[in-house]
Amino acid sequence: MLILAVVAGAGGGTAFVMLRQPAEHAQAAKPLGPPQYIAMDPAFVVNLADADSVKYLQADVQLQTRDPETAAAIALHTPLIRNRLLLLFGQQTSQQLTGRAGKERLQAQALNEVRSVLKSQHAPDKVDALLFTSVVIQ
Known part of the structure; x- marks a missing residue:
């Protein structure tokens, strides 16, 4: 029993x-909401860190999120986000950015920077993607 x-x-x-x-x-x-794309206007234009010549990077960037609170946090902290991205982009060399792999590496680093800024501000950081909609290296 x-x-x-x-x-x-x-x-x-x-x-x-x-x-x-x-x-x-x-x-x-x-349930996930529809994606929101936030353009980081104006385009980023930075001198690259090439020692042997003067080269620059111009990049149009958009951030994707499905979280309305994160979208609001991005809008609020845009100056901090742009500052960190400008510093990151300015550390690159043209050699590092040749080919798809180099651009994808920079894209991943930039996404981490955006999330880091939002976390440091105690803001929602549910950024799904950072997209390059235009990249020019000269």
Whole structure:
């Protein structure tokens, strides 16, 4: 009898936990809103860090988020975000930016900078992507 009671109790407890988890996950997962694209206007124009010649980078950047609070935080902290991106872009050399891999590396670093700025301001930082909509290196 004791073994039967223990097995029944364990089965009931397991069923309770298994049935409860999907309900908790459904409440925690909010449906994603439509993407919002925030243009970082005007275009970024920086001198590159090439030692042997004068070269520059011009880049149009847009940030993507699906979180309205993050979009508002980006608008509020645009000067800080632009400053950090200008500093990052100015550290690059034309050699580092040749080819797709170099631009994708810079894109990932820039996205991390944006998120870092928002975190430092205790703002929502749910930025999904940083997009280069135009890049010119001369």
